[in-house]
Amino acid sequence: MRKKVFVGLLVILAVMFVGVFAAGCGGGAKSDNVLTIAGSTSVQPLSEELAKAFMEKNPGISINVQGGGSSQGIKAASQGIADIGAASRHLEESEKGMGLTVTQIALDGIALIVHPDNPVNNLTLEQVEGIFTGKITTWDEVGTGSGPITVVTREAGSGTRGAFEEMVLGEGGKITDNAIVQASNGGVSKTVAEDELAIGYVSFGYITDDVKAVNINGVEPTPENVKSGNYALVRPFNYLTKGEPQGLVKKYIDFVLSPEGQEIVAKDYVPVN
Amino acid sequence: MRRHEWLIEKVLFISAAMAILVIALITVFVVAEGMPLFQNYSLWKFLSGLEWDPNGYVFGIFPMIIGSFYVTLGALILGVPVAVACAVFLAEYAPAWMTRILRPAIELLAGIPSVIFGFWGLVVVVDLIRDHAPGRGLSIVAASIVLAVMILPTVINISEDAIRAVPRSFKEGSLALGATHWQTIRSVILPAARSGILAAIVLGMGRAIGETMAVIMVAGNSPKLALSIWEPVRTLTANVALEMGYAAGDHYRALFATGIVLFIIIMLLNSLIGILPKKAGDER
Numbered sequence: 001m002r003k004k005v006f007v008g009l010l011v012i013l014a015v016m017f018v019g020v021f022a023a024g025c026g027g028g029a030k031s032d033n034v035l036t037i038a039g040s041t042s043v044q045p046l047s048e049e050l051a052k053a054f055m056e057k058n059p060g061i062s063i064n065v066q067g068g069g070s071s072q073g074i075k076a077a078s079q080g081i082a083d084i085g086a087a088s089r090h091l092e093e094s095e096k097g098m099g100l101t102v103t104q105i106a107l108d109g110i111a112l113i114v115h116p117d118n119p120v121n122n123l124t125l126e127q128v129e130g131i132f133t134g135k136i137t138t139w140d141e142v143g144t145g146s147g148p149i150t151v152v153t154r155e156a157g158s159g160t161r162g163a164f165e166e167m168v169l170g171e172g173g174k175i176t177d178n179a180i181v182q183a184s185n186g187g188v189s190k191t192v193a194e195d196e197l198a199i200g201y202v203s204f205g206y207i208t209d210d211v212k213a214v215n216i217n218g219v220e221p222t223p224e225n226v227k228s229g230n231y232a233l234v235r236p237f238n239y240l241t242k243g244e245p246q247g248l249v250k251k252y253i254d255f256v257l258s259p260e261g262q263e264i265v266a267k268d269y270v271p272v273n
Numbered sequence: 274m275r276r277h278e279w280l281i282e283k284v285l286f287i288s289a290a291m292a293i294l295v296i297a298l299i300t301v302f303v304v305a306e307g308m309p310l311f312q313n314y315s316l317w318k319f320l321s322g323l324e325w326d327p328n329g330y331v332f333g334i335f336p337m338i339i340g341s342f343y344v345t346l347g348a349l350i351l352g353v354p355v356a357v358a359c360a361v362f363l364a365e366y367a368p369a370w371m372t373r374i375l376r377p378a379i380e381l382l383a384g385i386p387s388v389i390f391g392f393w394g395l396v397v398v399v400d401l402i403r404d405h406a407p408g409r410g411l412s413i414v415a416a417s418i419v420l421a422v423m424i425l426p427t428v429i430n431i432s433e434d435a436i437r438a439v440p441r442s443f444k445e446g447s448l449a450l451g452a453t454h455w456q457t458i459r460s461v462i463l464p465a466a467r468s469g470i471l472a473a474i475v476l477g478m479g480r481a482i483g484e485t486m487a488v489i490m491v492a493g494n495s496p497k498l499a500l501s502i503w504e505p506v507r508t509l510t511a512n513v514a515l516e517m518g519y520a521a522g523d524h525y526r527a528l529f530a531t532g533i534v535l536f537i538i539i540m541l542l543n544s545l546i547g548i549l550p551k552k553a554g555d556e557r
Contacts, residue, residue, distance in 0.1 A: 181494035
């Protein structure tokens with residue numbers, strides 16, 4: 001009886017050690033057929049679509065698309081944790097010395113979204129700035145609708161928030177502390193869909209039937225208007241690689257930039273080629 | 274046979290040492306990552322600052338310390354009376370067949386993943402609050418309600434054990450003196466089980482303070498000092514989880530420093546349990 005318990009314990013320990021050992025090795029190993037993309041949650045849905053198409057064309061290759069945020073994507077690419085880092089903003093000064101090659105794969109608009117029952121259809125950029133800095137706190141001040149505005153924003157460090165602050169608030173502008181903070185495009189979209197008085201901003205790819213995207217300065221938020229340059233809130237989607245893309249990474253990025261890849265981009269975003 | 278005994282003893286010792294080693298490593302890691310912040314940023318400003326603006330290099334976590342305190346207190350106010358009442362019912366009133374149904378149900382409640390609680394809170398609780406109370410639903414109250422439900426199993430189970438551990442003779446003596454069942458519970462059993470029930474509450478408090486996912490989903494996460502229970506709030510755990518994915522440099526360190534503060538609060542709570550008298554009657 002005792003012997004059995006003893007052997008059992010040894011076996012469990014052995015399995016644990018082998019497991020830890022294998023996991024430790026597996027994590028670091030790079031396979032030729034696996035590609036990891038990590039970073040911006042805004043780029044994520046597009047990367048997933050592109051990866052799906054690429055994998056269909058090239059059986060046996062597996063692409064792993066992860067989120068984490070733009071800053072995380074930049075870090076992952078520079079440290080070799082991911083083969084490709086995805087960022088929905090330009091590189092910051094501190095990030096330019098990391099030896100990363102930037103490939104712009106698409107342009108994305110940032111849409112201001114409200115509840116479908118909200119009568120607001122158009123906002124000026126100044127009104128958006130006023131709402132998000134807390135100078136405008138009710139829909140009455142906007143001129144359409146009534147009641148206090150629920151401002152919904154993203155967490156500090158998010159690429160979408162960074163791009164939004166840069167384009168709307170300008171230097172020194174700060175989003176009001178009264179804003180509800182959600183951790184993802186989907187979270188913002190969900191909050192706005194539930195709250196008739198809410199306003200938030202999301203990547204074009206996250207505009208759903210549950211929310212209404214308003215016009216900015218009279219311009220409808222559509223890929224066409226982003227392309228023509230009429231829509232005000234536009235930012236790049238970038239793929240970052242350590243050095244020049246090579247091998248499978250190059251093959252994938254070439255596919256993304258090919259007419260076929262850019263056609264997929266064009267569904268929700270604006271192609272670059 | 275002897276040698277086997279010796280080996281087993283050593284294997285068990287190593288397993289026990291591993292647990293302590295892991296805790297030590299986590300502590301060292303969190304402290305090592307967080308402490309360097311205070312070479313650039315004053316500890317006092319960090320703890321008492323009212324503003325959190327990582328882009329503007331302002332890291333004040335006071336609103337979040339208060340935020341964690343608010344939602345935890347709210348959860349205790351809402352959850353503990355229900356949980357203790359439930360424990361009394363289970364230990365004193367419930368017939369055996371009902372216990373057989375209630376117990377597994379409570380255990381099931383303990384097993385539900387926190388994200389599910391968060392989702393329920395977002396869809397049901399937040400919606401209800403938005404329709405029937407001031408504010409926009411995502412609030413201290415919403416977080417407190419969700420947490421109150423989440424701490425129920427912990428508080429119920431440990432309180433019930435404490436109540437059942439009260440010597441039978443106490444109850445019999447009280448009944449023999451002519452006290453009714455309820456009088457006995459109120460004046461004899463509950464006071465005798467007091468320390469166990471307090472321990473249950475402290476454990477529930479630990480669970481509430483540490484909860485992250487469900488709170489992020491329903492609390493609104495605004496990093497400012499909440500002035501009303503209907504306003505959104507950000508807790509310490511939410512602060513770390515929300516921004517960790519994006520943080521770099523001193524922002525990253527500030528999040529680890531937030532973790533240190535949380536760590537210290539939890540350790541203080543756990544040592545509270547040690548101070549409590551162990552068994553009924555010990556205090557005399």
